[in-house]
Amino acid sequence: MKIAVSGKGGVGKTTIAAALVKLFSGVNRRVYAIDADPDVCLAAALGIPDDITSELKPLVEMKELIYARTGGEDSYFTLNPEIGDVLDDFCICQDNIRYLRMGGVKKGGSSCYCRENAFLNAIVSALLLDKNDVVVMDMGAGIEHLSRGTARGVDLMLVVVEPGLNSVNTAGLVKKLAADLGIKKVRIIGNKIRNRREKDFVLKHFPENELLGFVNYDEGVWESSMESGSTITSKESFLRNLEYIQQKILNEI
Ligand SMILES: Nc1ncnc2c1ncn2[C@@H]1O[C@H](COP(=O)(O)OP(=O)(O)OP(=O)(O)O)[C@@H](O)[C@H]1O
Ligand SMILES: [Mg+2]
Numbered sequence: 680m681k682i683a684v685s686g687k688g689g690v691g692k693t694t695i696a697a698a699l700v701k702l703f704s705g706v707n708r709r710v711y712a713i714d715a716d717p718d719v720c721l722a723a724a725l726g727i728p729d730d731i732t733s734e735l736k737p738l739v740e741m742k743e744l745i746y747a748r749t750g751g752e753d754s755y756f757t758l759n760p761e762i763g764d765v766l767d768d769f770c771i772c773q774d775n776i777r778y779l780r781m782g783g784v785k786k787g788g789s790s791c792y793c794r795e796n797a798f799l800n801a802i803v804s805a806l807l808l809d810k811n812d813v814v815v816m817d818m819g820a821g822i823e824h825l826s827r828g829t830a831r832g833v834d835l836m837l838v839v840v841e842p843g844l845n846s847v848n849t850a851g852l853v854k855k856l857a858a859d860l861g862i863k864k865v866r867i868i869g870n871k872i873r874n875r876r877e878k879d880f881v882l883k884h885f886p887e888n889e890l891l892g893f894v895n896y897d898e899g900v901w902e903s904s905m906e907s908g909s910t911i912t913s914k915e916s917f918l919r920n921l922e923y924i925q926q927k928i929l930n931e932i
Contacts, residue, residue, distance in 0.1 A: 680932050681803070681814040683715075683830040683862075686839035687849035688820035691870040692716075694900060695839055696817040697724035697911040698918055702925045703813045704776045711806050713738075714780040715829055716819040722778055726910035727771055736769050737782020738802055781829065796827045804832050821849060825856035834932050836865045837891065840884075842877035847884045864931060866891040868924065891931070892924045 684696040693716070700712040700721075714721040722732040771778040781799055806814055816833065818824040830836065836857045840846040850867060857865045867889050869881035873896045882890070897917045903909035911917065 680812075680835075680928075681806075681816070681833040682835045682837060682928065683816040683818050683833040684837045684839060685818040685824065685830070685853050686820070687841075687846040690839045690841045690846050691894070692820070692839050693720045693724050693817050694911055695837070695868060695870065695894065695921070695924075696721055696815050698914075698921045699925060699928070700725060700776055700815050701912045702918060702921060703815070704774060707775065709775045709777065709809065709812045711812065711814045712776055712778045713803065713814060713816040714778070715816050715824055717782075718819075719780050721817040722771070722780070724911045725773065725776065725778060726912055727773065727778055731771060732778075732780070735771055735778075735780060737780050738769055738799060739782040741769055741798075741802065796829055799829050800831055803829065822852050822856055825853065825860060828860060830857070830862065831860045833862055834864065835928065836862045837868055837928075838865060839868050839870050840881060841871045842869070842873075842880045847881075850885075865889070866931065869893040871896040891927050894924065895920060 682699065684692045684699070686692050696712070700710050704710045712721055712725060719732055723729065766777075766779075769779055803814065803816070806812070814833075816830065818830060824830060836853070838850045838853045840850045854865050867881070867885045868891050869878065870893075872878050872881070872893045878893055881893070897914070897920070900911065900914055900917050903914070
């Protein structure tokens with residue numbers, strides 16, 4: 680099962696992605712936590728120290744290695760038997776969580792990264808080695824990642840919104856681009872909900888069948904983001920609140 684978490688900047692993508700990684704890993708599934716955001720915040724949210732993350736080779740650097748082994752770009756698309764043994768060098772393992780970072784982000788004005796993106800796509804496609812494995816990708820803010828196409832092939836695109844028009848508008852764009860990429864399921868999560876009015880605001884903007892659920896504003900989560908080294912995985916009550924979202928994801932796929 681592959682899930683991508685997207686949405687406007689600051690809506691809570693990383694927070695929700697980290698919580699889902701933790702919850703799925705808690706039911707003995709192997710979870711690949713992929714930071715597709717160049718800011719690599721997912722690692723911190725999972726409690727992986729910065730000095731360890733900064734040492735980790737990004738997935739995009741695996742390209743040369745695979746290329747050398749298989750002898751051509753076409754073979755990126757039949758990677759499965761090839762990556763198993765090299766993947767460990769690109770992972771931080773924490774119980775049954777495997778953290779990976781993508782790297783190789785196209786920067787404004789730089790040369791085209793199409794090959795890198797095609798490669799990253801192929802790697803993600805090759806990741807599900809067991810049908811119980813879960814891939815959770817924390818995408819960068821906004822819609823840039825969708826134009827890179829690295830979310831192609833996910834089973835479910837979660838779009839996080841907060842009660843505000845800007846995030847709702849971004850969600851509309853994400854939905855459209857996800858459809859262009861052939862992603863069949865796109866579901867909305869209303870995050871940081873503080874009252875009925877905010878919930879109604881989200882309900883007003885999305886059809887009920889597209890809404891996966893709501894996550895309440897959590898003072899503890901907000902406050903701890905001011906502390907260095909704070910991790911979402913220690914927020915038990917917040918995680919419990921997301922269990923029904925986890926269940927709904929399982930029902931969707
Ligand atoms: N349900 C919540 N309750 C309270 N605070 C929250 C909640 N969800 C996220 N936050 C806080 O909102 C801020 C932004 O969250 P987060 O970093 O997860 O967003 P993001 O969408 O990943 O941002 P970016 O676009 O920069 O990657 C953080 O301070 C986080 O602690
Ligand atoms: Mg983030």
